[in-house]
Amino acid sequence: MCLVLSGSVAAAASSGSSQTQAATSPDQPPGQDATPSSQPPPPDTASEKKPKQHAGKNKESTEKLGKKKKEKDASSKESGGESAPSDGARAPKHPSWQPTPGIRLDFKTRVEIEARPVTPEASLDGEPLEWQDRRVGVEGTIFKRFSFEVSHEFGKDFEEAHDLSEKSAWKEAFVRARLTKALVFDAGRFKLPFGREELVGETNRDFAYKSLAARVLSPGRDIGVMAHGRLFDRRAEYQVGYFARDGENGRTSQTLGGTDAVAARLVLSPFRADADRLLAPLEVGFNVQTSQLDNRLGIRGRTVLGDGIFFERLYMNGARRRIGFDTGWERGPFSLSTEFVALSEERRGMGFDGADLPGVGARAWYLAWTWALTGERKHGRLEPARELSRSGFGAIELAVRTEELRFDMASLPDPVTTYSTAPIVQANADHATTIGVNWYMNHYVKLVSDVVLESIADPARSPSPAGGGRFVTIVFLLQFHF
Amino acid sequence: MAYRFAFCLCIALLLSTGPARAATPTQDEFFNDSVLQEVRLAISTRDWQTLKDNFGADTYYPADLTWNGITVRNIGIRSRGHATRNGTKPGLRVDINRYSSNQEFLGLKAFSLDNMYGDTTLVRESVTMKMFTKMGLPAPREAYARLYINNEYAGAYVILESLDRTFVTRMFGQEEGNVETGGYLLEYQWLYPYHWEYLGSGLDSYAQLFQPQTHETDSVVNIYGPVEDMIRTINESTDENFAASVGKFLDLNLFMKHMAVESYMVEWDGVTGFAGTNNFDLYRFRNGKSQFIPKDKDASLAFVDMPPTYRFDTIVLARRAIQVPELRQAYIDALKQCMALAGEPTADDARGWLEREVERQGGIVKPAVADDPVYPYSFDDFVAGIEILTDFAQRRTSYVSCEVTQMETPADQPQEACPAFAGQQ
Numbered sequence: 001m002c003l004v005l006s007g008s009v010a011a012a013a014s015s016g017s018s019q020t021q022a023a024t025s026p027d028q029p030p031g032q033d034a035t036p037s038s039q040p041p042p043p044d045t046a047s048e049k050k051p052k053q054h055a056g057k058n059k060e061s062t063e064k065l066g067k068k069k070k071e072k073d074a075s076s077k078e079s080g081g082e083s084a085p086s087d088g089a090r091a092p093k094h095p096s097w098q099p100t101p102g103i104r105l106d107f108k109t110r111v112e113i114e115a116r117p118v119t120p121e122a123s124l125d126g127e128p129l130e131w132q133d134r135r136v137g138v139e140g141t142i143f144k145r146f147s148f149e150v151s152h153e154f155g156k157d158f159e160e161a162h163d164l165s166e167k168s169a170w171k172e173a174f175v176r177a178r179l180t181k182a183l184v185f186d187a188g189r190f191k192l193p194f195g196r197e198e199l200v201g202e203t204n205r206d207f208a209y210k211s212l213a214a215r216v217l218s219p220g221r222d223i224g225v226m227a228h229g230r231l232f233d234r235r236a237e238y239q240v241g242y243f244a245r246d247g248e249n250g251r252t253s254q255t256l257g258g259t260d261a262v263a264a265r266l267v268l269s270p271f272r273a274d275a276d277r278l279l280a281p282l283e284v285g286f287n288v289q290t291s292q293l294d295n296r297l298g299i300r301g302r303t304v305l306g307d308g309i310f311f312e313r314l315y316m317n318g319a320r321r322r323i324g325f326d327t328g329w330e331r332g333p334f335s336l337s338t339e340f341v342a343l344s345e346e347r348r349g350m351g352f353d354g355a356d357l358p359g360v361g362a363r364a365w366y367l368a369w370t371w372a373l374t375g376e377r378k379h380g381r382l383e384p385a386r387e388l389s390r391s392g393f394g395a396i397e398l399a400v401r402t403e404e405l406r407f408d409m410a411s412l413p414d415p416v417t418t419y420s421t422a423p424i425v426q427a428n429a430d431h432a433t434t435i436g437v438n439w440y441m442n443h444y445v446k447l448v449s450d451v452v453l454e455s456i457a458d459p460a461r462s463p464s465p466a467g468g469g470r471f472v473t474i475v476f477l478l479q480f481h482f
Numbered sequence: 483m484a485y486r487f488a489f490c491l492c493i494a495l496l497l498s499t500g501p502a503r504a505a506t507p508t509q510d511e512f513f514n515d516s517v518l519q520e521v522r523l524a525i526s527t528r529d530w531q532t533l534k535d536n537f538g539a540d541t542y543y544p545a546d547l548t549w550n551g552i553t554v555r556n557i558g559i560r561s562r563g564h565a566t567r568n569g570t571k572p573g574l575r576v577d578i579n580r581y582s583s584n585q586e587f588l589g590l591k592a593f594s595l596d597n598m599y600g601d602t603t604l605v606r607e608s609v610t611m612k613m614f615t616k617m618g619l620p621a622p623r624e625a626y627a628r629l630y631i632n633n634e635y636a637g638a639y640v641i642l643e644s645l646d647r648t649f650v651t652r653m654f655g656q657e658e659g660n661v662e663t664g665g666y667l668l669e670y671q672w673l674y675p676y677h678w679e680y681l682g683s684g685l686d687s688y689a690q691l692f693q694p695q696t697h698e699t700d701s702v703v704n705i706y707g708p709v710e711d712m713i714r715t716i717n718e719s720t721d722e723n724f725a726a727s728v729g730k731f732l733d734l735n736l737f738m739k740h741m742a743v744e745s746y747m748v749e750w751d752g753v754t755g756f757a758g759t760n761n762f763d764l765y766r767f768r769n770g771k772s773q774f775i776p777k778d779k780d781a782s783l784a785f786v787d788m789p790p791t792y793r794f795d796t797i798v799l800a801r802r803a804i805q806v807p808e809l810r811q812a813y814i815d816a817l818k819q820c821m822a823l824a825g826e827p828t829a830d831d832a833r834g835w836l837e838r839e840v841e842r843q844g845g846i847v848k849p850a851v852a853d854d855p856v857y858p859y860s861f862d863d864f865v866a867g868i869e870i871l872t873d874f875a876q877r878r879t880s881y882v883s884c885e886v887t888q889m890e891t892p893a894d895q896p897q898e899a900c901p902a903f904a905g906q907q
Contacts, residue, residue: 252661254660254661254662254663255661255662256662256663295700295701295704296662297661297662302583306584307582307583307584308581308582308583309583314699315697315699315700315701317701347701349701349703350700350701350702350703351701351702352684352685352686352689352702354703412699413689413702423698423699460542462581463556463581463582463583464556464581465542465544465558465581466526466544
C-alpha cells in the first residue's frame with residue numbers, strides 16, 4: 001500500500017455546506033463555505049430528539065439556540081478571553097476572541113490526511129506520506145453589519161501539486177456588508193455562486209472527493225463582488241456576482257481560464273413552510289455563469305481522483321457558458337442530492353480562412369444518497385450522539401454516489417492530417433460510482449473511506465487501457481477540523 | 483480540554499513539513515552518454531507482437547518502464563520513425579503520461595528509443611548533436627542503451643530527448659514552455675522537395691509542412707500566420723532589406739550557425755538537403771522570432787569532401803542569406819568555430835575532439851551492438867563504420883578550411899583550388 005498524506009487547516013472551513021444549508025445561518029454567506037455545521041444544532045436542542053419537528057421551525061429554533069449559545073460563549077470570552085464549554089458537557093467548536101464589544105474573531109483550522117492504496121488496474125502509485133491541505137483562517141464580525149473572512153492554505157493538495165487546477169494559497173479573503181437579510185454585499189475572493197456541491201465546504205462533504213460536476217465543470221473561487229440575500233421568508237435565496245476571472249477549477253498555473261465572469265444562483269425552497277410534509281426540506285437550485293475565453297485553453301476531462309485525463313483541453317475562443325440545476329433533500333438520518341451541469345465553449349474564427357470551429361460541450365451529473373446508520377440527524381456534517389471520546393462510538397454514515405462526466409466530440413480544422421499530434425477529440429466519458437462509509441468520531445475528527453469504481457468509455461484514453469478503461473480506487477481521508 | 487488538545491494537534495500538523503524524501507536520479511544521469519544505459523520495458527507479449535506486426539501504425543500499448551532501479555508503470559509505447567520503421571527492431575516512442583496524466587519520469591513526459599536502423603555505427607546523430615551543443619545551439623540530448631523487452635535483450639538503441647514542451651522549457655525557460663502562452667514548436671514534415679518557396683497566402687499549404695508540437699489546437703491563424711509571413715518575406719524582400727526584413731521573423735545569425743554545423747558535419751539531408759529542406763523543427767519564440775532546432779541527424783558525417791555551401795543555391799533561404807555580406811561572414815566565422823572545436827586537443831591527446839568523440843561514443847555502444855540480436859548489419863560493418871567516421875574526423879577540417887579560404891578570397895583574386903566533391907550531387 002502506498003500512502004498519500006495530506007493536511008490542511010481551514011479557516012472558514014469548519015464551514016462548508018450547501019448553499020441552501022447556509023440559509024439556515026443568517027451570518028453565513030450563501031455560497032461560501034459557510035455552513036450550518038460550523039454552528040451545528042446543539043445536542044440539547046430538539047433537532048436530534050425531535051426529528052419529526054417541522055423542518056423550517058427546527059432550523060429556526062436551532063438558529064435561536066445557536067444565537068443564545070453564541071451570546072453565552074461571547075460573554076464567557078469577555079471574561080476569560082476564550083470560549084469555554086457552555087454546559088460543561090460539550091466542548092466549544094473553535095477558539096474565539098472578542099477584544100471589544102461588537103468585535104469578534106473566530107479562529108478555525110482543518111487538517112486532512114489522505115491515504116490511497118495502489119490502483120492495480122491503472123498502476124497508480126500515490127506519493128508516499130505527503131501533506132496536502134493545511135489550512136488556517138479567521139472570521140471576524142464587526143458590529144453585526146460587517147464581517148470578513150480570511151483563510152490561507154499552507155500545503156499543496158493533489159490537484160495543485162499536479163497542476164490539475166490552480167489553487168491559490170489564499171482561499172477565502174473577503175469582506176461583507178449586510179444591509180438587510182435580502183441584500184448583502186461581498187467583495188474579495190470567494191466561490192462563484194454556481195453549483196450545489198462546489199459551494200459545500202470540505203468539512204461537510206460526504207465523500208473524500210467532490211463530484212466531477214463540481215470539481216471539473218463548476219467554477220470555484222475567484223476575485224469579485226457579489227450581492228445575495230434571502231427573500232420570501234427564506235423560500236428563495238439569490239446570489240449574483242461579477243468576477244474578474246471565472247474560477248480556479250477551470251484553469252491551472254499555466255492557463256488563464258475565462259475572464260469577465262458573471263454568475264448567478266437561485267435556490268428555492270417551495271415547501272419550506274409546509275410543516276410536516278415530506279417535501280418541506282426540498283431545495284432546488286438554478287445556476288448560470290458566462291465568461292470570455294480569448295484564445296485560451298478550455299476545460300479538460302479529469303477522472304475522479306485527477307490521475308487520468310480522458311479528454312484533453314483544446315484552445316477556445318469566444319464565450320464559455322455554464323448552466324446548472326440541482327436539488328437537495330435532508331430528513332432525519334437521510335439525505336439525497338443531485339446536480340446537473342452543462343458547459344459549452346466556443347471556438348470562433350479558429351479554422352482555416354477564419355472559419356468558426358464547432359464548440360466543445362461537456363455535461364456532468366450525479367446522484368448522491370447518505371444514511372446515518374447510527375440515527376443522527378443529517379444536516380451537513382453529522383454530530384455524533386455519543387462521541388468516541390465519551391465512551392461512545394461516534395456516528396457512522398453510509399454514502400453512495402453515482403455520476404458521469406461526458407465530453408462531446410470536438411473537431412480539428414481540415415486538413416486533419418496536419419494535426420496528427422493534436423489530442424484525440426472523439427467524445428469520451430467517465431462514469432463513476434463511489435461507495436463510502438464515514439465515521440464521525442466526534443465533532444472534530446472524521447474518517448472517510450471511499451471505494452471509487454470508474455469506467456472510461458474510451459479505454460485508450462483512460463488510466464487503465466489494459467483493464468478496458470475500468471479501475472477501482474480506494475481512498476481514506478482522516479480529517480481534523482475546528 | 484479536549485478541544486485544546488485537538489487544536490494543538492492541528493497546529494502541530496500544520497507546522498510539520500512532512501517526511502523527507504530520498505534523492506532521486508536526474509535527467510542528466512539518464513542522458514549521460516558516457517555510460518551504456520539499461521532500459522527495460524515490460525509489455526504484454528501479445529501487445530509487443532502486435533506492435534511489431536503493425537509497425538506502421540501509431541497505436542499505443544501500455545507498458546512498464548524500468549531504469550536504474552526506478553520503475554514507472556502504465557506508460558504508453560508505440561512504433562516510431564519514418565524510413566527506419568520496421569517490425570524487426572522497431573523504434574519506439576515512450577510516452578510517460580499517456581495514460582496517467584500526472585506521471586513523469588525524471589521530469590520527462592516522453593522520450594524515444596531510436597533503432598538507428600540506417601546507421602551502422604549508431605553514433606552519427608549523437609556526435610552531431612554534441613557539435614550543435616558545443617556551438618551553443620539548442621539540441622536534444624542522446625545516450626546509448628541496451629533495451630530489454632520483458633527481460634530479453636532487444637538490441638542497442640539510442641535514447642532521444644523528445645522535442646516537446648519539456649525540451650523548450652529546458653532550453654528557453656519556463657515562460658517559453660508555458661502550456662498556454664509559450665512559444666510555438668513546429669516540426670517540419672518532408673512531403674515533397676520543398677525549397678522555402680512562397681506557397682501563397684492560403685495557410686493550408688504551410689499546415690501540411692509544419693506540424694505543431696505545442697499549441698496543437700490553437701487557431702490556424704495563430705499557428706501558421708507567422709509562418710506564411712516569414713516565408714513570404716524570405717521570398718519577396720529586396721536584397722538590400724533581406725536581413726532586416728527576414729530578421730524580424732528569424733534569428734539569422736543563429737540560422738547561419740545552424741547551417742555551419744550542418745555543413746561541417748556533412749548533414750546532407752538537412753535544411754539544405756539533397757531532396758529539399760528536411761530534418762528540423764522550427765521554434766517560434768513569444769516575441770515572434772524563430773529558430774531552427776536540429777533533429778534526425780543519423781545521415782551526417784557522410785562525405786568528407788562535401789563543400790560547406792552544398793545545395794545553398796537550391797534553398798531560397800540559404801541562397802539569399804549567404805549573399806548578405808554580414809551573414810556570409812557570420813557563416814564563415816561559424817565554420818571556423820566548428821573547425822576549431824573539432825580539432826581541439828586535450829593535454830594528453832593530440833587528436834581533435836571530433837575524432838576522440840567518435841572513438842568514445844563508438845566504444846560505449848560497441849558492446850551493445852556486439853550482442854544485438856536484431857542489428858541489421860554485421861559487427862564488422864560496425865567496426866568499419868567507426869573507422870570511416872574516424873577518417874572523416876581526421877580529414878574534414880582540411881576540406882572545409884580550403885573552402886573557407888576560397889569564400890574569403892575576393893572574387894577578383896585567384897581562388898585556391900579545392901578538391902572536387904565526389905559524393906552525391
